Amino acid sequence: MDLLRLEGIRKSFGGVRALKGVSFTLRAGEVHALVGENGAGKSTLIKVLSGVYRPDEGEIVLDGERVLFSSPRHAQAAGIATIHQETSLFPDLSVLENLFMGRQPTRGGRIRWGVMRAEAEALLRRLNLQLPLNARLGDLGKARAQLVEIAKALLQRARLLILDEPTAALTQRDVRSLFVTLRELQTQGVSMIYISHRLEEIFEIAQQVTVLRDGEAVGWGRVAQIDQDWLIAKMVGRVHKALYPRTLRPPGRVLLDVQGLSQPGAFKDVSFRVHEGEIVALAGLVGSGRSEVARALFGIDPYASGTATLLGEPLPRNPRRAVRQGLAMVPEDRGKEGLIGALSVQQNLSLATLRLGTRLDFAREASRAREAIAELGIRPANGEMAARNLSGGNQQKVVIGKWLATQPKLLILDEPTQGVDVGAKAEIHRLMDALVAQGLGVLMISSELLEVLGMADRILVMRGGRIVAELPRGASQEDVMRAATGARAGAAVEAVA
16 A cells, blocks of 8 residues: 655756656555665655655645645654654753653643653553663764654654665664664554665665656666666666776885874774775774774874874874875865865865965966866866755765875875765775875775775774774675674674674
């Protein structure tokens, strides 16, 4: 039985047609994946469904009745709830307070805490969930916050959950836990639209999939009857076999030499080398010390002992001087640490080369920006556009371009493709391969095991702040996870990176 049916949904903004007659069907108790590159129309479609936008044409049929939502509240009243990557909860309030925020039962002007607790406990029992109702939400981590958001929606009688990149900030262990809950919801008749750039998740959790490209539905079908190549071909409009393109070459001279690097509470006795023409990956669980080592090498954070040299010269413990010596770092959070969203693409591309006390050469800045936009394939090719208006993949290209303008010898990439679509991911991977072909060294930190295995020449696995294993290209996911978790050989390893 169809719970939801969209027929010929169209939506334009000025002269831009965001949705071009999209049709979509969701059955009761089903997880239906919605995939596509950034800019394909997924967000617009979800906003139409959740009452943020009204469609210009087309109809929405919910449970057999035609509906037109005038606001998000109207959609929520009809049983549609959207769970975003970033939750809309209050970290300083308790779990119980968050679950009933805006709808606390009262009598005589006083909140009925006992009624709230009883209703919450009944729901958690039904979902086989364990959430400490009195705990401060901010102390529980992102994974549990997602579960609280889902439980809050179900307390409001939601029968359709729209899950928008729910796992983007979660470890694989947290993803497994979330999927257990989603499967339990399915057994109870809850329907879900699942949006993710992580294609492997589509095959694990969804039964149906619809692919959007340029505002149109270009492919749909049962997940059991398709494969990843089919999905990628529909998403990008071509067969894309080379998601992890690498041309293997013999390494050159030592660029980065790290010996005995230690910082109490963060990492201990870390030693490794990165050569010219080589991609070295730091793998491990969240909290294993990977990003902390990278930040210390770039001079953002201190370290207590050990040495780090670049081409034999000690690395200064200062980012500005480290850049002058030939080190660059693309940070994990491009929104907070990589870009200034209000500035133009052109201005962002020049940020790392600005010097205090020097006059700006706007003509030269514009010329360099045009070259970078062309070389990196930044779209749209408009240097005057505000960086915040670009897709995630194109924003990441701008951050990489900003640091390439400093002509580095070694580039640190912390989660280089986090939150970008599959087409942009492949383009960034091709760029990485081209850079090492020119003699650069790359130190990559990634929580995506397939990316680590597909792009790295060597893999350094960290656990508890130490490097516990060095693995060659060709190692398996099980090899990496066994080292990351400390599991003994032959033991079953849960993917938790």
